[in-house]
Amino acid sequence: xxxxxxxxxxxxxxxxxxxxxxxxxxxxxxxxxxxxxxxxxxxxxxxxxxxxxxxxxxxxxxxxxxxxxxxxxxxxxxxxxxxxxxxxxxxxxxxxxxxxxxxxxxxxxxxxxxxxxxxxxxxxxxxxxxxxxxxxxxxxxxxxxxxxxxxxxxxxxxxxxxxxxxxxxxxxxxxxxxxxxxxxxxxxxxxxxxxxxxxxxxxxxxxxxxxxxxxxxxxxxxxxxxxxxxxxxxxxxxxxxxxxxxxxxxxxxxxxxxxxxxxxxxxxxxxxxxxxxxxxxxxxxxxxxxxxxxxxxxxxxxxxxxxxxxxxxxxxxxxxxxxxxxxxxxxxxxxxxxxxxxxxxxxxxxxxxxxxxxxxxxxxxxxxxxxxxxxxxxxxxxxxxxxxxxxxxxxxxxxxxxxxxxxxxxx
Amino acid sequence: xxxxxxxxxxxxxxxxxxxxxxxxxxxxxxxxxxxxxxxxxxxxxxxxxxxxxxxxxxxxxxxxxxxxxxxxxxxxxxxxxxxxxxxxxxxxxxxxxxxxxxxxxxxxxxxxxxxxxxxxxxxxxxxxxxxxxxxxxxxxxxxxxxxxxxxxxxxxxxxxxxxxxxxxxxxxxxxxxxxxxxxxxxxxxxxxxxxxxxxxxxxxxxxxxxxxxxxxxxxxxxxxxxxxxxxxxxxxx
Ligand SMILES: Nc1ncnc2c1ncn2[C@@H]1O[C@H](COP(=O)(O)OP(=O)(O)OP(=O)(O)O)[C@@H](O)[C@H]1O
Ligand SMILES: [Mg+2]
Numbered sequence: 001x002x003x004x005x006x007x008x009x010x011x012x013x014x015x016x017x018x019x020x021x022x023x024x025x026x027x028x029x030x031x032x033x034x035x036x037x038x039x040x041x042x043x044x045x046x047x048x049x050x051x052x053x054x055x056x057x058x059x060x061x062x063x064x065x066x067x068x069x070x071x072x073x074x075x076x077x078x079x080x081x082x083x084x085x086x087x088x089x090x091x092x093x094x095x096x097x098x099x100x101x102x103x104x105x106x107x108x109x110x111x112x113x114x115x116x117x118x119x120x121x122x123x124x125x126x127x128x129x130x131x132x133x134x135x136x137x138x139x140x141x142x143x144x145x146x147x148x149x150x151x152x153x154x155x156x157x158x159x160x161x162x163x164x165x166x167x168x169x170x171x172x173x174x175x176x177x178x179x180x181x182x183x184x185x186x187x188x189x190x191x192x193x194x195x196x197x198x199x200x201x202x203x204x205x206x207x208x209x210x211x212x213x214x215x216x217x218x219x220x221x222x223x224x225x226x227x228x229x230x231x232x233x234x235x236x237x238x239x240x241x242x243x244x245x246x247x248x249x250x251x252x253x254x255x256x257x258x259x260x261x262x263x264x265x266x267x268x269x270x271x272x273x274x275x276x277x278x279x280x281x282x283x284x285x286x287x288x289x290x291x292x293x294x295x296x297x298x299x300x301x302x303x304x305x306x307x308x309x310x311x312x313x314x315x316x317x318x319x320x321x322x323x324x325x326x327x328x329x330x331x332x333x334x335x336x337x338x339x340x341x342x343x344x345x346x347x348x349x350x351x352x353x354x355x356x357x358x359x360x361x362x363x364x365x366x367x368x369x370x371x372x373x374x375x376x377x378x379x380x381x382x383x384x385x386x387x388x389x390x391x392x393x394x395x396x397x398x399x400x401x402x403x404x405x406x407x408x409x410x411x
Numbered sequence: 412x413x414x415x416x417x418x419x420x421x422x423x424x425x426x427x428x429x430x431x432x433x434x435x436x437x438x439x440x441x442x443x444x445x446x447x448x449x450x451x452x453x454x455x456x457x458x459x460x461x462x463x464x465x466x467x468x469x470x471x472x473x474x475x476x477x478x479x480x481x482x483x484x485x486x487x488x489x490x491x492x493x494x495x496x497x498x499x500x501x502x503x504x505x506x507x508x509x510x511x512x513x514x515x516x517x518x519x520x521x522x523x524x525x526x527x528x529x530x531x532x533x534x535x536x537x538x539x540x541x542x543x544x545x546x547x548x549x550x551x552x553x554x555x556x557x558x559x560x561x562x563x564x565x566x567x568x569x570x571x572x573x574x575x576x577x578x579x580x581x582x583x584x585x586x587x588x589x590x591x592x593x594x595x596x597x598x599x600x601x602x603x604x605x606x607x608x609x610x611x612x613x614x615x616x617x618x619x620x621x622x623x624x625x626x627x628x629x630x631x632x633x634x635x636x637x638x639x640x641x642x643x644x645x646x647x648x
Contacts, residue, residue: 006519006522006523007523010508010510010511013510013511014510016510017509017510305504305506306506306508306509308506309502309506309507309508310508310523311467311491312465312467312494312500312502312506313494313495313500313519313520313523313569313573314491314492314494314495314496314520314523314524314573315491315523316487316488316491316523317487317488317491318488319523403467403468404467404468405462405467405468408467408502408506
């Protein structure tokens, strides 16, 4: 055992002795680990923003629908209205983990102002409860905009697209014409209470109008009803458990879906990001490993005679192998620790400053605050160390397969 | 007891198209406690012979007994163990490990053993050896902080550290000036006399021979044994 320690000590001293070469290797490897840690941090931050926007800006943690709703997306949601009065809301609130619940009515409508008419998607939201479940919605409104009032005096907001196409101003009066569940066309009036600053993050539809719940219920004749209930809980990652509890509490007449199931687009974006990061990581790892392999080949070449001396005095093949591999592992470990530390610093700094990133299609940038888990940093460091050791196996093997004469004969 | 017994040792180097016959049947016996110089011109086969005796290389044919036991074609690690336990090496270029200091270089062959001896005991012995070769004040110097002669003293102490049955030295003075050479030879002669260490070393420097008790002359891959006088005459001829 002491023999092994002796060789590791020599490896360690070799790293110190060849300062320049070690420094170059350390910097290269350190940079790779640093960039990877920072990228991970940035992607973490980006994903957190994305999740936040989806969960607290649109879907809630889970949603409750009447059974069959998701399977029949092509049908009008109005076929799936269900009573959503205080009794129903109380029943949902009583389920463990539920922090808030809000009813919504989704509907298709014609929007007319003066002599222009457009098709749009409408969403009736409760002017108070909605923000308990999706507080981010407030941020989506441009300053001073509001969804408020009841069936008669409702104020709604529209997307910028709808505003531009209909040349809307705040205070305008809109006529909504919508068919209800049995096809009867109903009309209603709603005032323009303002506009969304931006399109909601993951909506394919650009023409949206948000109106007070009561106005929507009156328009499509679903009094005291909703087409969906959005639910908030403390931990979005525990959405599956909440879903099961809600389904058990509500019985077979309802179905519950988590934000992951609802916001496929967001989930796809998350997994695309993961794949891209994985790819970049792979490239970095490959380049770094090739660098280590090359360095170790040079080291072995430069120290052939020393290896020959070791062989002459009785060092075994395995130990020569171990010597070269441990030198690479030390280099790799040191580089990775330095790079990891630097990466963490960069992440912390970026988190403090905040990175301004504009998602495609948005007009307002998101402030991304990178973060990274210590477990990830530890994995990166250990991975780099093991990777460096593996990359050194071939040079080490070559060194150990020399005969003592060959090795000693080298100049 | 004979330490080394070589019978009909041949060594061929296969260079693909041609073959170089470096040793053409060498018979040689070295007794315990001898101080033997292998002498011969460049290319005569001295290094080849010492490599085989040192188990760094294997003969093409012939029989080699080390301490009355035949050294048979064993694998790398077996030969490494024989080298470590039975043979000390002194090289022309000193061949110290650059990152280890004097005392660590001396201890090194003992530390790479499967079962190294107790640390304190080894340190005491290595320190004594360093003093024996005159390096008492330099225990913690690195090789690049030492002169050539001092480096070779470290190598000698290292060769003795494992208490080998035989110390091999291939032209140990070739890289030293004549004064330092004399000191190194003196040191080896003393170690031979005082401690009974068996030395076998090669040189093509006739000056060295005045210290030798026994001279083995090698020419063109063959041994010609003779007295010192004969060799001096041959050298002056
Ligand atoms: N690895 C090798 N491959 C081919 N031929 C070799 C090899 N090593 C030695 N020889 C040849 O074997 C012969 C003996 O060489 P060796 O090195 O043993 O001589 P030497 O007496 O040690 O010479 P020197 O005094 O110059 O060191 C020479 O002809 C040499 O060219
Ligand atoms: Mg030679």
